[in-house]
Amino acid sequence: MTDNQDPVERMATARHEFGEHGGVNMSIEASTTFTVMEADTLPALFQGEKGPSQGGCYLYGRHFNPTVYNLGQQLAALEGTDAGYCTASGMSAISSTLIQLCQPGDEIIAAHSIYGGTFALLNDLLPAKNHIKTHFVDITDIKAVKAAITTKTKVIYAETLSNPTLRVAPIPLLAKLAQQHKLTLVIDNTFSPLIINPINLGADIVLHSLTKFINGASDIIAGAICASQDFILDMMDLRQGTLMLLGPTMDPEVAFRISMRLPHLPLRIKEHSQRARFIANKLTENGIKVNYPGLPTHPDHQLFKEIANPEYGFGGILTLDMGTETRANELMNCLQNEHQFGYMAVSLGYFDTLMSCSGSSTSSELSDEDKQKAGISPGLIRLAIGYTGSAEQRWQQLYSALKKIDALKE
Ligand SMILES: *Cc1c(COP(=O)(O)O)cnc(C)c1O
Numbered sequence: 001m002t003d004n005q006d007p008v009e010r011m012a013t014a015r016h017e018f019g020e021h022g023g024v025n026m027s028i029e030a031s032t033t034f035t036v037m038e039a040d041t042l043p044a045l046f047q048g049e050k051g052p053s054q055g056g057c058y059l060y061g062r063h064f065n066p067t068v069y070n071l072g073q074q075l076a077a078l079e080g081t082d083a084g085y086c087t088a089s090g091m092s093a094i095s096s097t098l099i100q101l102c103q104p105g106d107e108i109i110a111a112h113s114i115y116g117g118t119f120a121l122l123n124d125l126l127p128a129k130n131h132i133k134t135h136f137v138d139i140t141d142i143k144a145v146k147a148a149i150t151t152k153t154k155v156i157y158a159e160t161l162s163n164p165t166l167r168v169a170p171i172p173l174l175a176k177l178a179q180q181h182k183l184t185l186v187i188d189n190t191f192s193p194l195i196i197n198p199i200n201l202g203a204d205i206v207l208h209s210l211t212k213f214i215n216g217a218s219d220i221i222a223g224a225i226c227a228s229q230d231f232i233l234d235m236m237d238l239r240q241g242t243l244m245l246l247g248p249t250m251d252p253e254v255a256f257r258i259s260m261r262l263p264h265l266p267l268r269i270k271e272h273s274q275r276a277r278f279i280a281n282k283l284t285e286n287g288i289k290v291n292y293p294g295l296p297t298h299p300d301h302q303l304f305k306e307i308a309n310p311e312y313g314f315g316g317i318l319t320l321d322m323g324t325e326t327r328a329n330e331l332m333n334c335l336q337n338e339h340q341f342g343y344m345a346v347s348l349g350y351f352d353t354l355m356s357c358s359g360s361s362t363s364s365e366l367s368d369e370d371k372q373k374a375g376i377s378p379g380l381i382r383l384a385i386g387y388t389g390s391a392e393q394r395w396q397q398l399y400s401a402l403k404k405i406d407a408l409k410e
Contacts (some may be wrong), residue, residue: 007078007194007309014077015263017070026070028256046238046273053083053229062244063236067252071259072224074237075214078262079189079200079206085256086224086242087236090190090209091117092248093223097207098122098155100235100242101184104131107152109183111139111169113162113374116365117210118188122157122169122366134210136370140300142173149177155184160198161191164319164358164382165375166291168300169306175202191348194269195312205231213316213349216261216268220254266312268387272349273313275394280318282395287409288402292318316386317348319358322379322407328357330405332381338404339397348384353394355383 004010016027023391034041034057037301041050050056052069064072066090068086076084087093098121102108110122122134136150139158156178158169170189178185179202187198190209198206208214210222225232235243243249273294280292294314304314322328332355335341346362356362359371359378366374402408 007080007197009360010077010080011074011262014074026067026401028252030039030064030252031065034058034060048233048237062247062249064249065252068250068255074259074262075208075224076226078193080197081206082229083232084224084240085093085232086222086250087248088223088250089221089248090207090211090223091121093207093225094118094188096235096242096246096248097186097205097225097247098126099130102130102132102154104153105134105152107150108132108134108155108157109145109148109159110134110136111159111162112136112370113165113167113376115163115188116363120365139169139174140167142170142177145174145175151365153181153183155186157186159188159191160196160313161293161317162248163191164281164363164380166293166317166319168293168303170303171198171201171203178204191317192315194266194309195273195315196308196389199226201307210258213269213272214262214265215258216265216349218347218350220257222250222254222258246341262315269312271387272316272385275387275391276316276318277313278391279385279395279398283320285397288320288407290318290320312316317382317384319380319382321380322378323384325357325360325378327405328379331401331407332357334401334404335398340403340408341385341394341397341401350384350386352386352388353383355381358382
């Protein structure tokens, strides 16, 4: 962890690489293998000594290469960790981190409302293949989290803002609990980069799907692990490291493209937040029940305000409950096909609005009972609000669609 608490200032400092011909952008290093100037350097590299983070050189592209390393440094700066590692997807960041942290027989405590892929990893794959068991709890209930701790627990896992229910993880309390019981607190911060800094609040490891807000154009699948230097080096160990041996590293061209979008991440996040808040307020004024952390009626509004960086708002995602899946589909059909309000598609952080019915899409890995526990009703629509068009134009489109399907009270 660094002393500077401002993620944007840290990122500006980390972005110091010139291209090889003095270009203002860093060059893309396409090599998968790197030469050494002295023959005895190669054995040292294989011993985990003399790597780039130790003032030495690069070895082989599956570790990482200079372009990928540079993006990792910028993401470490974003989250305020010593090191960052870029992966081929958010899921590979999550799976390789958890497999690195847990031995067979160990246990994880996780929020019951999380991304569907992560839920399946914890609920199905890890117990079946690795004998790692997860207790799912209401992560906002610190007593329930505490009660789930056993002698086998190694990790507490949560999303800063839960998908799709948008509950806020009480990270300072979870961090305290983790410290008391010597557990590792792992936070998926995909929904709230810049808005909330889990490391400043005491988390140990922050994971990202870069596919969403950080990339911002829905054209790249990628992920990142922001952690201590020691943990990243462990993960790169030649015999026991999940990064080295499961091999989820990022392609350098992908790393370059993502690094081109990081400088305007702060602007984009502010605009997403502002647009989402505008829509949430308009819906509320018109008697539509909306779930958005920026509204005083949201159960975690106060906590959000206490732990967030206020200049980035309350995030770009909101949900509305249309009661039934049929009604939800009616609204989304109308919004996409009659008003061009947005797209019926999963994912988030795109410049256009994306909308999906969570229960039958991104949370379909959960059983009906698990969905009910997590608060995901069949008519729940997740709206990842974009910033194309004007705010007023988008509201008029939404208003017309709601009127058409008779959702507005006169
Ligand atoms: C999308 C998402 C993931 C998975 O990321 P991929 O890049 O699709 O592998 C993990 N966590 C959250 C919160 C997500 O939204």
